[in-house]
Amino acid sequence: MKFNKALVAMILAIVMVMGLCTAAMAEDALKMGVIGPFTGAAAIYGNACKYGAQVAADEINAQGGLQVQLLCEDDEHDPEKSVNAYNTVMDQGAQMIVGTTTTTPCIAVSAVAYEERVFMLTPSASSAKVPEGKDNMYQVCFEDPAMGIFSAQIITENSLGSKVAVIYNNADDYSTGIYQNFKTKSEELGLEIVSETTFTDETTDFSVQVTAAKDAGADLVFLPIYYTPASMILQTAKGMDYAPVFFGVDGMDGILAMEGFDASLADGVILLTPFSAFSEDEHTVDFVAKYQAVSGGETPNQFAADAYDAVYALYNASLAAGIDGSTSAEDACEKLIEQFATLQYSGLTGDMTWTSDGKVSKLPNAYVIKDGGYVAYGE
Amino acid sequence: MVSFLRFLINGISLGSVYAIIALGYTMVYGIAKMLNFAHGDIIMVGAYIAFCAMSYLGLPPLVSVLCAMAVCTALGIVIEGLAYKPLRQATKLAVLITAIGVSYFLQNTALLIWSSNPKIFPSVFSVGSLKLFDGNLVITSETVLTIVANIVIMIALTLFTGRTKMGKAMRAVSEDKGAAELMGINVNRTISLTFAIGSALAAIAGVLLCSAYPTLQPTTGSMPGIKAFTAAVFGGIGSIPGAMIGGLLLGIIEILGKAYISTELGDAIVFAVLIIVLLFKPRPRSTTSSPTASPSSPLSPARR
Numbered sequence: 207m208k209f210n211k212a213l214v215a216m217i218l219a220i221v222m223v224m225g226l227c228t229a230a231m232a233e234d235a236l237k238m239g240v241i242g243p244f245t246g247a248a249a250i251y252g253n254a255c256k257y258g259a260q261v262a263a264d265e266i267n268a269q270g271g272l273q274v275q276l277l278c279e280d281d282e283h284d285p286e287k288s289v290n291a292y293n294t295v296m297d298q299g300a301q302m303i304v305g306t307t308t309t310t311p312c313i314a315v316s317a318v319a320y321e322e323r324v325f326m327l328t329p330s331a332s333s334a335k336v337p338e339g340k341d342n343m344y345q346v347c348f349e350d351p352a353m354g355i356f357s358a359q360i361i362t363e364n365s366l367g368s369k370v371a372v373i374y375n376n377a378d379d380y381s382t383g384i385y386q387n388f389k390t391k392s393e394e395l396g397l398e399i400v401s402e403t404t405f406t407d408e409t410t411d412f413s414v415q416v417t418a419a420k421d422a423g424a425d426l427v428f429l430p431i432y433y434t435p436a437s438m439i440l441q442t443a444k445g446m447d448y449a450p451v452f453f454g455v456d457g458m459d460g461i462l463a464m465e466g467f468d469a470s471l472a473d474g475v476i477l478l479t480p481f482s483a484f485s486e487d488e489h490t491v492d493f494v495a496k497y498q499a500v501s502g503g504e505t506p507n508q509f510a511a512d513a514y515d516a517v518y519a520l521y522n523a524s525l526a527a528g529i530d531g532s533t534s535a536e537d538a539c540e541k542l543i544e545q546f547a548t549l550q551y552s553g554l555t556g557d558m559t560w561t562s563d564g565k566v567s568k569l570p571n572a573y574v575i576k577d578g579g580y581v582a583y584g585e
Numbered sequence: 586m587v588s589f590l591r592f593l594i595n596g597i598s599l600g601s602v603y604a605i606i607a608l609g610y611t612m613v614y615g616i617a618k619m620l621n622f623a624h625g626d627i628i629m630v631g632a633y634i635a636f637c638a639m640s641y642l643g644l645p646p647l648v649s650v651l652c653a654m655a656v657c658t659a660l661g662i663v664i665e666g667l668a669y670k671p672l673r674q675a676t677k678l679a680v681l682i683t684a685i686g687v688s689y690f691l692q693n694t695a696l697l698i699w700s701s702n703p704k705i706f707p708s709v710f711s712v713g714s715l716k717l718f719d720g721n722l723v724i725t726s727e728t729v730l731t732i733v734a735n736i737v738i739m740i741a742l743t744l745f746t747g748r749t750k751m752g753k754a755m756r757a758v759s760e761d762k763g764a765a766e767l768m769g770i771n772v773n774r775t776i777s778l779t780f781a782i783g784s785a786l787a788a789i790a791g792v793l794l795c796s797a798y799p800t801l802q803p804t805t806g807s808m809p810g811i812k813a814f815t816a817a818v819f820g821g822i823g824s825i826p827g828a829m830i831g832g833l834l835l836g837i838i839e840i841l842g843k844a845y846i847s848t849e850l851g852d853a854i855v856f857a858v859l860i861i862v863l864l865f866k867p868r869p870r871s872t873t874s875s876p877t878a879s880p881s882s883p884l885s886p887a888r889r
Contacts (some may be wrong), residue, residue: 245693247804249701354742376849389597403848408808414843414851415597421588432668434703434800445714445725466640466705504702 207297233275236524236533238517239295241281241288241315242307247407255329257501258510261493262517264500272530274521281306285314289496301529301538302312302327304516307509309333309379316343325391325539327520329512333379335525337340337564342539344546344564346439346519347557348480350380353455354387356570357428362395364583366451366476367426371401371419375431378407384430384455400424403437412442419450423504426451431460437509440471442575451476456570459483460507463580469578476583478570480555481511484580508555513555587718592844593837598728598797600836601735603828605790606813607828609783615823616759616779622684623664624690625810626789629803631657631788632706632795633699639707645708661784662777669780670773672739687809695803703802706795727796734793737859738786739829746825751778759823812839815859820830 242252279291288311312331375381401422527541556568572583638649820831842854
């Protein structure tokens with residue numbers, strides 16, 4: 207049974223590497239639980255959040271004063287495992303939660319956290335269902351409906367297209383949520399939708415969806431989806447000599463960072479996003495450099511920036527409310543709810559304030575992809 | 586009509602990829618009588634190796650494919666030796682669960698090595714495309730290559746199992762493991778060889794899959810793997826021509842179903858087909874297969 211020992215040793219080694227996240231820190235540090243999918247199909251989003259949060263915590267700890275300790279747990283994008291991860295970080299002494307990264311687990315965890323009175327600020331779970339009916343659940347990202355409405359407005363105001371095709375992921379709350387609100391707003395504005403097709407997380411072949419858009423004569427294809435399927439759609443459209451305007455939302459951010467991606471495919475793609483790693487302002491440039499150091503050279507996407515902002519927003523609110531490492535999670539929760547009513551924070555993803563139902567208000571920016579970079583739309 | 590043709594070609598292209606993956610499933614099932622659920626993940630490993638060989642080492646595409654085949658062959662033999670061989674006498678369920686474990690192990694190891702960020706597979710086999718009907722019908726070189734590779738592999742495999750000594754040993758093991766052993770065939774070596782061939786095929790399938798659908802991530806192999814398993818069952822698991830026909834039909838059904846019924850139900854249709862086949866054809870589709878074989882098809886399960 208030698209091979210069994212070898213296997214066990216290998217698995218243990220992997221577990222240990224994954225455990226590096228929870229590095230030991232000062233006793234009286236502010237403890238934030240970070241929950242997201244660090245492995246599995248959605249790992250890319252969870253890891254972006256983890257590294258983004260890490261950059262923020264490192265910056266804060268380097269300044270001195272109240273320190274921050276991150277307690278990271280993997281949830282594999284699974285609601286049950288996410289609740290387990292939540293229980294684990296709470297057992298380790300977490301006082302507030304940065305997370306969870308993805309929507310479906312976030313809905314499950316926030317229900318428990320609402321009962322137990324633990325404050326949650328999700329970087330990226332954007333469904334309207336996330337904060338609904340919970341006074342302690344806040345978002346850093348835009349809510350999906352807002353994205354759909356912004357998109358319809360920008361397309362109409364700038365006459366980007368007259369016949370619109372939509373390709374969305376109907377297995378995904380994020381994508382469906384944006385699509386539904388986009389559709390409602392389009393009807394209101396008189397924007398004609400000529401083709402609506404769907405796919406799921408496992409889809410590899412997009413020829414049917416793109417053909418439907420082409421055959422319907424769409425001159426704009428709206429893609430309220432993440433960049434991985436979007437890259438396949440762009441490739442498929444090119445193969446068919448179909449060149450409409452492609453319009454994406456914040457999930458499109460990251461497409462240029464894909465290793466091996468032919469950036470010319472994305473030329474002319476318009477996207478709405480609160481964050482761009484190509485932005486030249488000092489704060490972003492600094493963040494990108496630090497993120498690359500932490501993550502082993504990857505370019506941060508919007509998830510990373512949202513998580514960075516989440517840690518700072520919680521930290522600023524904690525300072526203002528006098529929360530330190532000894533405050534109980536329950537007390538911290540009530541104090542943070544009070545703070546977030548008036549909190550103003552300007553971070554990587556814009557100037558933010560929050561409404562009492564947990565939604566953020568900030569403005570998205572429209573960018574056009576040009577020569578492998580982002581250019582602000584209209585410039 | 587043109588759009589129907591277009592869907593048909595896309596279906597054949599997708600189906601050819603399923604068919605090559607299904608060939609690996611069928612080979613292993615036919616001989617070792619086990620469902621190697623890690624097959625889909627070996628595909629993913631093959632694609633990553635080819636990707637690394639091309640992008641980091643700058644090797645030419647063909648050499649990269651050979652590299653991927655070599656690595657996958659070794660990987661297949663190692664997996665078989667470490668995880669499956671000790672369970673040769675165990676229940677089928679134990680082997681099945683081990684295979685699922687291996688699948689997770691490969692996925693998560695890939696996640697550690699190559700990270701979760703998707704990589705875009707270079708379009709090395711893209712040498713232009715054929716345009717018909719005023720550009721309404723586009724046939725890409727990847728499509729043609731996939732179909733040709735599929736046919737070549739199927740013929741080669743059929744000849745191998747029918748004509749060579751090792752192939753005959755495989756058929757004998759497939760028919761009756763005990764009797765084959767008594768006749769002096771090294772069963773363990775034969776099964777290892779099957780895994781080696783199956784894994785080399787997986788490497789080719791990985792490269793073809795990623796040439797046609799270029800996003801490469803650690804979970805890339807899992808869904809095509811499951812669909813190809815469906816195709817193998819559809820064609821009568823254990824039968825080489827059956828796997829090919831099953832794969833092609835499944836690809837066509839998937840694309841046409843999406844195009845004419847509903848994009849939302851695409852996968853549901855594929856799996857509904859599996860259920861219907863299992864309901865009405867509980868026994869493997871047998872023997873209308875190879876010219877070289879004796880009455881039973883080269884790898885069809887033992888007749889009862």
